[in-house]
Amino acid sequence: MRGDAAEAALWARAIDLVRTHNIESDADTGPLFNDPPAGSDPDVLIRLRQMYEAGGWVLVESAIADLPADLRWLFESGAVTLDQLAELHRSLGATSAADIGDAVREHQLRELPGFTAEVEDAVATALPALRSLVPRIPLGRAVAIAESVLEPLREVPGVAWAVPVGSLRRGQDMVGDIEILAASDRPAAAIDALLGLPTSAHVLHRSERRLYVLADRVQIGVRVSEPSHAGADLFYLTGSRGHFEALRAHAAARGLTLKADGLHDNGGALMPAAAEADIYSALGLQVIPPEIREGDEAIGLASRAALPALVTRDDIRGDLHMHSMWSDGRDPIEAMVEGCRALGYEYMAITDHSPHSAASRNLSIDGVKKQADEIAQLRERYPDITILHGCEVDILPDGRLDFPDKVLEALDIVLASLHERAGHGPDQLMKRYASAMSHPLVTLITHPSNRLVPSRRGYDLDYDRLFALAAETRTVLEIDGAPSHLDLDGALARRAIAAGATVAIDSDCHRSDQLGRQMDLGILTARRGWVEPRHVLNTRALAELRSTIQAKRASR
Ligand SMILES: [Zn+2]
Numbered sequence: 106m107r108g109d110a111a112e113a114a115l116w117a118r119a120i121d122l123v124r125t126h127n128i129e130s131d132a133d134t135g136p137l138f139n140d141p142p143a144g145s146d147p148d149v150l151i152r153l154r155q156m157y158e159a160g161g162w163v164l165v166e167s168a169i170a171d172l173p174a175d176l177r178w179l180f181e182s183g184a185v186t187l188d189q190l191a192e193l194h195r196s197l198g199a200t201s202a203a204d205i206g207d208a209v210r211e212h213q214l215r216e217l218p219g220f221t222a223e224v225e226d227a228v229a230t231a232l233p234a235l236r237s238l239v240p241r242i243p244l245g246r247a248v249a250i251a252e253s254v255l256e257p258l259r260e261v262p263g264v265a266w267a268v269p270v271g272s273l274r275r276g277q278d279m280v281g282d283i284e285i286l287a288a289s290d291r292p293a294a295a296i297d298a299l300l301g302l303p304t305s306a307h308v309l310h311r312s313e314r315r316l317y318v319l320a321d322r323v324q325i326g327v328r329v330s331e332p333s334h335a336g337a338d339l340f341y342l343t344g345s346r347g348h349f350e351a352l353r354a355h356a357a358a359r360g361l362t363l364k365a366d367g368l369h370d371n372g373g374a375l376m377p378a379a380a381e382a383d384i385y386s387a388l389g390l391q392v393i394p395p396e397i398r399e400g401d402e403a404i405g406l407a408s409r410a411a412l413p414a415l416v417t418r419d420d421i422r423g424d425l426h427m428h429s430m431w432s433d434g435r436d437p438i439e440a441m442v443e444g445c446r447a448l449g450y451e452y453m454a455i456t457d458h459s460p461h462s463a464a465s466r467n468l469s470i471d472g473v474k475k476q477a478d479e480i481a482q483l484r485e486r487y488p489d490i491t492i493l494h495g496c497e498v499d500i501l502p503d504g505r506l507d508f509p510d511k512v513l514e515a516l517d518i519v520l521a522s523l524h525e526r527a528g529h530g531p532d533q534l535m536k537r538y539a540s541a542m543s544h545p546l547v548t549l550i551t552h553p554s555n556r557l558v559p560s561r562r563g564y565d566l567d568y569d570r571l572f573a574l575a576a577e578t579r580t581v582l583e584i585d586g587a588p589s590h591l592d593l594d595g596a597l598a599r600r601a602i603a604a605g606a607t608v609a610i611d612s613d614c615h616r617s618d619q620l621g622r623q624m625d626l627g628i629l630t631a632r633r634g635w636v637e638p639r640h641v642l643n644t645r646a647l648a649e650l651r652s653t654i655q656a657k658r659a660s661r
């Protein structure tokens with residue numbers, strides 16, 4: 106099951122040795138080590154000795170623990186015996202719940218040697234719970250781990266494309282294991298290249314087109330598909346489960362059958378799908394973005410060609426929230442400027458923390474002035490990007506801001522935020538937000554729910570009221586892309602724009618090398634909230650951004 110040919114051959118030789126010498130128990134094994142038969146393989150003897158000393162079942166258990174997670178959990182659920190698990194893998198090539206789920210739907214399991222309809226039912230019952238057993242990791246960490254495999258994979262000759270699939274591609278806040286799909290007509294080259302990476306020290310399974318490794322306690326699975334068919338695999342492995350089921354019903358209504366391997370025409374023949382678009386267009390649908398592949402709503406819109414065009418990285422003209430060494434950032438402003446220029450931004454805002462934030466280092470009033478001088482110099486040095494001088498000012502317990510208006514007036518943009526964990530009840534928190542939002546100098550509220558992924562849920566606020574207030578006071582709400590924030594989350598962002606509020610997608614970056622990744626996480630989160638470019642402040646040109654800020658300031 107682990108696809109380790111050398112290990113399998115070693116055990117085959119061990120079995121030969123044991124059979125040849127009629128060894129039937131531990132008692133028979135001891136003499137074997139004292140007086141090894143002539144010509145016996147030393148590696149085999151070492152392995153048998155380990156088994157003798159540790160007990161055979163210990164080795165089996167550790168081998169089971171080293172299987173791809175879904176196989177291990179299926180066995181541990183008690184639905185199948187070890188022999189049945191092995192048969193499942195041998196006959197179907199199954200390495201994941203996705204593989205097994207499809208076989209169960211097609212009632213293939215009951216036909217396998219050693220299986221019955223009851224076992225198939227037991228597997229069907231166990232499957233939904235399997236995924237919930239997989240430990241979840243925050244999206245930001247999952248993206249970083251996936252990139253460590255995706256980047257080298259995309260360099261391998263023959264690899265046309267490689268992308269993450271599953272909940273990672275859909276941008277869920279918390280992700281189970283990391284799954285990657287690549288399209289290549291030379292799978293061996295791709296697998297070999299990955300086996301050479303440092304992340305591949307602990308291999309769980311390898312076969313012609315699949316590799317599973319355990320890196321930093323997280324399972325990474327890679328599949329390599331034939332390019333002519335990779336679109337169907339991409340579609341199936343991306344999910345969600347509910348989206349697949351809904352499209353299956355949609356296909357059936359059109360006389361087609363949707364299975365794990367793709368669409369089948371009414372004669373039963375598999376229709377080629379090099380891209381996901383082949384499947385959607387055969388179903389008379391626009392391609393539905395992965396981030397909104399939940400439920401029926403998107404399918405209805407896609408059938409009327411009425412899907413919204415969700416915001417993309419290309420729409421983003423600047424980043425309005427980041428920190429430098431003037432507060433708790435790691436890098437000087439200049440490094441942040443260079444990072445933003447490399448991303449092709451038209452503008453950026455430096456927004457360090459005010460004195461009462463809980464940050465490790467804060468910006469003093471005196472610091473604001475010195476920072477202004479530094480920014481003035483950098484503006485001369487980098488005329489190709491507009492550097493806005495801003496700050497992320499704390500909203501104090503009484504609702505006032507942590508800098509006097511005189512200081513804030515001199516800044517190009519003011520972001521306001523609550524940073525403390527709770528302390529105040531929902532009504533008091535809302536009062537503080539309301540007071541800050543009604544302040545003409547406040548353009549934007551950062552990370553409004555103040556949750557911490559994965560350990561702290563957001564404030565328990567009346568969000569409808571918050572969003573209505575934001576619309577009324579023309580205050581922008583942030584979708585913060587920092588991995589620990591992702592705040593507003595997709596669901597709240599959708600309610601915010603429905604209430605007429607404008608959002609901003611920011612990196613809230615504290616180091617220049619993460620500016621791009623954190624913006625991407627923000628965009629992924631926004632897309633889960635059905636956010637379009639027209640809803641987003643920082644898709645607007647600089648002049649429009651400035652006039653939006655001015656319009657609210659002028660209302661005093
Ligand atoms: Zn903050």
Ligand SMILES: [Zn+2]
Pocket residue numbers: 426427428497551613
């Ligand atoms: Zn911040």
